[in-house]
Amino acid sequence: MKKTLFFTIVLVGIVLLTGLLTRGSPALANPGTITLTSRAVKLQFIDRGPPGRGAGDLTVKRFLLYNKGIRVRAIGHADLVCTYTTRYAQQCSGTYSLPKGKIVASGAFEYPQYHEVAVIGGTGLYDNVRGTLTVTLLRRDPERNILLFRLVV
Numbered sequence: 773m774k775k776t777l778f779f780t781i782v783l784v785g786i787v788l789l790t791g792l793l794t795r796g797s798p799a800l801a802n803p804g805t806i807t808l809t810s811r812a813v814k815l816q817f818i819d820r821g822p823p824g825r826g827a828g829d830l831t832v833k834r835f836l837l838y839n840k841g842i843r844v845r846a847i848g849h850a851d852l853v854c855t856y857t858t859r860y861a862q863q864c865s866g867t868y869s870l871p872k873g874k875i876v877a878s879g880a881f882e883y884p885q886y887h888e889v890a891v892i893g894g895t896g897l898y899d900n901v902r903g904t905l906t907v908t909l910l911r912r913d914p915e916r917n918i919l920l921f922r923l924v925v
Contacts, residue, residue: 799897799898799899799900799901799925801925802925803903803922803923803924803925804923805920805921805922805923806919806920806921806923807839807918807919807920807921808837808838808839808847808918808919808921809837809838809839809840809910809916809917809918809919810835810836810837810838810850810915810916810917810919811835811836811838811914811915811916812833812834812835812914812915812916813834813835813836813914814832814833814834815831815832815833815834815915816831816832816833817829817830817831818830818831818832825856825859826856826858826859827856827857827858827859828855828856829855829856830853830854830855830856831852831853831854831856831862832851832852832853832854833850833851833852833853833854833915834849834850834851834852835849835850835852835915835917836848836849837849837850837868837869837870837919847870847871848868848869848870848871849869850866850867850868850869851866851867851869852864852865852866853865853866857880860882861880861881861882862880862881862882863878863879863880864878864879864880864881864889865877865878866878868919868921870897870898872896872897872898873894873895873896873897873898873899874894874895874896874898875891875893875894875898875901875905875921875923876891876892876893876894877889877890877891877892877905878890878892884909885908885909886906886907886908886909887906887907888904888905888906888907889904889905889907890902890903890904890905891903891904891905891921891922891923898923900925901923901924901925902923902924902925903921903922903923903924904921904922905919905920905921905922906919906920906922907919907920908920
């Protein structure tokens with residue numbers, strides 16, 4: 773009797789463990805929107821060409837991400853690398869790290885006050901997500917933005 777109970781418990785444990793290990797990360801099942809605010813905490817300008825801003829120069833930015841409706845402290849961070857294609861236009865790529873996964877966005881913009889870029893993927897809850905990211909500038913120094921992710925699966 774004890775051996776049968778022991779083997780049954782071991783077998784159930786193995787089945788449960790196998791199910792947990794083979795289960796992928798949960799993914800976003802429906803389209804949705806995420807609204808966050810960001811605050812720049814680090815900005816580095818790399819002048820790779822002639823003095824002054826121009827084609828080939830880089831900016832590297834780090835932001836803290838907030839959702840004041842959930843909590844006062846930051847819920848994540850973002851890292852962006854932007855390459856100037858002209859004196860004013862930039863091509864940017866960024867990763868937005870959130871508690872349940874990461875969202876990757878990329879695109880070109882010329883006006884920092886308002887721009888829209890493509891969401892090209894993600895990890896965790898945001899695995900294979902697509903959509904758009906709209907960024908609206910609230911303040912320049914320190915840079916603060918409203919981020920609106922419109923996501924589809």
